[in-house]
Amino acid sequence: MTISEPSRESVSQAKQRCIEPKCGASYGLNERVYVCKSCGSLLDLELNVEQAFDANSLRSLWRERLQSLEPRDRSGVWRYRELLPFANDAPIVSLNEGNTPLYDAPRCADYCALDSLLLKHQGCNPTGSFKDTGMTTAVTQARILGVRLLVCASTGNTSASLAAYAARAGLLCAIMVPEGQVSHAKLAQSLDYGAKVLEIEGNFDACMRAMRELAEDESIYLVNSINPFRIEGQKTVAAELAEQLNWQMPDHLVVPGGNLGNSSAFGKGLHELYQLGLIDRMPCITIVQAVGAAPLASLFLQHEQDLMVEDPTFDIVNLDQPHTLASAIKIGAPVSWKKAWRALRWTSGRVLTVSEQEIADAKAIIGRDAIGCEPDSATTVAGIKKLVAAGTIKDDEKVVAVLTGHLLKDTDYVINYHSQKLSMSWESGAGNVNQIVGHFSNQPVRVEASQKAIRQVLEHMQNEQEPHINPA
Numbered sequence: 001m002t003i004s005e006p007s008r009e010s011v012s013q014a015k016q017r018c019i020e021p022k023c024g025a026s027y028g029l030n031e032r033v034y035v036c037k038s039c040g041s042l043l044d045l046e047l048n049v050e051q052a053f054d055a056n057s058l059r060s061l062w063r064e065r066l067q068s069l070e071p072r073d074r075s076g077v078w079r080y081r082e083l084l085p086f087a088n089d090a091p092i093v094s095l096n097e098g099n100t101p102l103y104d105a106p107r108c109a110d111y112c113a114l115d116s117l118l119l120k121h122q123g124c125n126p127t128g129s130f131k132d133t134g135m136t137t138a139v140t141q142a143r144i145l146g147v148r149l150l151v152c153a154s155t156g157n158t159s160a161s162l163a164a165y166a167a168r169a170g171l172l173c174a175i176m177v178p179e180g181q182v183s184h185a186k187l188a189q190s191l192d193y194g195a196k197v198l199e200i201e202g203n204f205d206a207c208m209r210a211m212r213e214l215a216e217d218e219s220i221y222l223v224n225s226i227n228p229f230r231i232e233g234q235k236t237v238a239a240e241l242a243e244q245l246n247w248q249m250p251d252h253l254v255v256p257g258g259n260l261g262n263s264s265a266f267g268k269g270l271h272e273l274y275q276l277g278l279i280d281r282m283p284c285i286t287i288v289q290a291v292g293a294a295p296l297a298s299l300f301l302q303h304e305q306d307l308m309v310e311d312p313t314f315d316i317v318n319l320d321q322p323h324t325l326a327s328a329i330k331i332g333a334p335v336s337w338k339k340a341w342r343a344l345r346w347t348s349g350r351v352l353t354v355s356e357q358e359i360a361d362a363k364a365i366i367g368r369d370a371i372g373c374e375p376d377s378a379t380t381v382a383g384i385k386k387l388v389a390a391g392t393i394k395d396d397e398k399v400v401a402v403l404t405g406h407l408l409k410d411t412d413y414v415i416n417y418h419s420q421k422l423s424m425s426w427e428s429g430a431g432n433v434n435q436i437v438g439h440f441s442n443q444p445v446r447v448e449a450s451q452k453a454i455r456q457v458l459e460h461m462q463n464e465q466e467p468h469i470n471p472a
């Protein structure tokens, strides 16, 4: 089935614009800039969607495309292309990203003391994380610009995603990761997809700083989430989620926070859907950070009362030595904090922290719902549990948590948790060790290879009680 492609004159007028209201400098759509040349702040892509696309016609166009076999329509990002600053004939680089499930999670709901809880599993993307939804647009833009070499700094997922999309596009890529701090699975992906892997002595923030300096070079294209074309792809998850919920927004949307591109993208996506009349209210965005890597949560604690100020004058205080076992969000200097702050303002949102123990237990419960995720993603369920206990989220409110990465991204963490060996050490004056208890651990059993011994275990198993969801 072929659906006629609506014309999109607005793309030729799309611009990149500085997010600072005081500055507002604009740049051409295909100008190679990452930050505002005038004030150094972040850039947004600005596209005024054609008047002809009213909410109902967009809804039915997108619904129709679900039955189309055209490659663009099979992608859960490009299906919503009316929201994207790309012409209809753009040379799209896609791996059928998006289209991720929205699961009902009854055990997690019980754990959080909620009536129900939905989990949007972005770990079901082609390389196992939400990064693919932004990489498809950033690498497509790289093709339009005619660049040959793509680079990023990463805690592992951005790099795995870039490596895959660069390979698909036939472009070169080099990734910079903190040595010894990236899970084997993520490193394995980047190697297999053919990326040049540069292991840097230092943490993610050091890699990011080095990359930003390098990106001044015209022959290199940086695709971290500072690049606004990444955010454009990532924002389409808001449309996909709204469509899955029949355009009825939940009360709360809960996301993990690291470099803060994901929360920024949700903010922009929801804001645009609201302006187009596709949704009639904004969910409250909650960003959850690990307690040892929580610069945005500290800022929120200090400046919550200034959230509604359009042009805040304060700055985030970066952390030199962030620490958490949730390695994807071990970030002390989040590049996109201003856009994330704006997302909080648009949605009357909040930020909170959770401990390593809370993350680990929440992750195990997500597993019990047959879903599973990376530790970073589990900050969401841990955060929801805290907010319900505090009465901030009511037990009958509609809540969606976003899981950002797949369970198999970090299996060492899982095995260590289930065998009671999960611990974290970090330097803080005298040094610290945090031993995590596997409250929901599920240890392997050693059994003799005889029928009798195996039967005994199986019988015992059938008499066992369901594990309690709430640890003592």
Ligand code: F0G
Binding pocket: 129, 131, 153, 154, 155, 156, 157, 158, 159, 225, 256, 257, 258, 259, 260, 261, 262, 263, 328, 329, 374, 376, 377, 404, 405
């Ligand atoms: N969850 C996962 C699985 C991630 O990989 C990341 C970030 C986040 C959450 C946080 O998202 O940075 O947009 O706030 N990973 C980056 C990387 C930093 O390099 O893969 P954010």
